[in-house]
Amino acid sequence: MKNKIYLILSLLIIGGVLLYNYIYQDHRDISQETATYEITATNLVKDFVKDISYTQNKYLNKTIEVTGTITANGNNSITLNNAVYCTFSNSTKATLNTTITIKGRFIGYDDLLEEVKLDQCTIKN
Amino acid sequence: MKNLTTLSLTLLISVLVFAQDKYLTKIGTINLEASVPSFEEVKATNEATTFILNTANGEFAALVFVKAFRFKNALMEEHFNENYAESDTYPKANFKGKLIDFDLNKLSDNQETLNYTGTLEFHGKIKTLEKLPITISKNDTDQIILTGTFEVSVDDFDIDIPKVVSNKLSKTVVVTFNFNLSKKQ
Numbered sequence: 001m002k003n004k005i006y007l008i009l010s011l012l013i014i015g016g017v018l019l020y021n022y023i024y025q026d027h028r029d030i031s032q033e034t035a036t037y038e039i040t041a042t043n044l045v046k047d048f049v050k051d052i053s054y055t056q057n058k059y060l061n062k063t064i065e066v067t068g069t070i071t072a073n074g075n076n077s078i079t080l081n082n083a084v085y086c087t088f089s090n091s092t093k094a095t096l097n098t099t100i101t102i103k104g105r106f107i108g109y110d111d112l113l114e115e116v117k118l119d120q121c122t123i124k125n
Numbered sequence: 126m127k128n129l130t131t132l133s134l135t136l137l138i139s140v141l142v143f144a145q146d147k148y149l150t151k152i153g154t155i156n157l158e159a160s161v162p163s164f165e166e167v168k169a170t171n172e173a174t175t176f177i178l179n180t181a182n183g184e185f186a187a188l189v190f191v192k193a194f195r196f197k198n199a200l201m202e203e204h205f206n207e208n209y210a211e212s213d214t215y216p217k218a219n220f221k222g223k224l225i226d227f228d229l230n231k232l233s234d235n236q237e238t239l240n241y242t243g244t245l246e247f248h249g250k251i252k253t254l255e256k257l258p259i260t261i262s263k264n265d266t267d268q269i270i271l272t273g274t275f276e277v278s279v280d281d282f283d284i285d286i287p288k289v290v291s292n293k294l295s296k297t298v299v300v301t302f303n304f305n306l307s308k309k310q
Binding site for chain 1: 149152172177186188192200202212213
């Protein structure tokens with residue numbers, strides 16, 4: 001009888017822990033993920049010129065690594081080749097006109113500004 | 126017909142992008158809240174919205190990346206994307222319209238309230254927003270600051286809330302936005 005109670009109790013605890021971990025699971029950590037695609041900024045833009053919706057679906061929500069030249073930078077952002085806009089969770093420093101590889105999550109193609117947008121970026125090299 | 130729509134849309138976008146007198150941001154903030162008191166808050170923030178204001182006529186266009194809404198709770202974020210916003214199918218929301226009686230020269234440090242009329246496209250459905258208030262000001266670094274809030278119903282966008290969670294989730298979603306626009310270089 002006592003054993004049964006212990007068994008039920010431990011099952012409940014295990015179940016509770018599993019449920020808690022499911023409900024309060026961690027967010028994706030883009031900086032720790034392996035990139036699904038590695039591409040140069042030039043080729044990424046070429047893909048979009050060819051077919052916007054196909055390319056957008058291909059990359060949407062994926063972690064990608066983009067290599068390109070820094071054409072603009074802000075407090076929390078870097079623009080590669082005037083066409084890939086990357087935002088960082090922390091403030092970042094980078095030198096204009098240098099080549100860089102950035103890892104981030106693709107969130108969409110901005111057709112107002114004709115730019116690709118990545119968030120949660122980190123600098124690779 | 127579809128081609129015509131695409132063409133006119135492309136033309137419209139090119140006009141929006143290439144015309145002069147543009148103020149814009151690429152990191153506009155939008156908050157969504159559908160919390161019910163005494164339950165876990167249902168709240169998300171998006172800091173990747175592109176917003177462009179044409180200061181010649183007060184027309185604006187915003188592009189919201191649905192995947193960029195971040196929730197405190199990762200599971201909630203997953204459910205939002207998969208079951209409600211269906212962001213794989215509808216990765217973008219559009220918000221466009223016109224500020225009524227907008228005049229760039231009248232803007233100052235003091236917050237002023239204008240009205241705007243516009244449309245909001247989300248989850249493949251379009252809702253018209255009529256004469257809603259928006260707060261506008263311009264600071265000494267030549268930034269235009271726009272803030273506002275409005276409410277929408279999930280029914281307007283054809284989003285079903287399952288019975289199981291219906292008491293923890295408000296059908297009315299409060300949308301708050303904040304855009305700091307800089308002049309386009």
